[in-house]
Amino acid sequence: MKIIVSVKQVPDTSGKVAVNPDGTLDRASMQTIEAIRTTRAAK
Numbered sequence: 001m002k003i004i005v006s007v008k009q010v011p012d013t014s015g016k017v018a019v020n021p022d023g024t025l026d027r028a029s030m031q032t033i034e035a036i037r038t039t040r041a042a043k
Contacts, residue, residue: 002041010035 009032011017011025018026 004039004041006037008035009033 011027012031012033015031016029018029020026
């Protein structure tokens with residue numbers, strides 16, 4: 001069995017969400033969390 005695990009840093013929206021004047025997220029001022037997704041690879 002082969003398992004694939006992907007990890008990505010995403011903004012933690014449970015805290016303060018900061019927005020730049022152009023409407024995009026200000027990621028530098030926000031906390032990040034790791035979003036982990038595990039899937040089984042096809043044979």
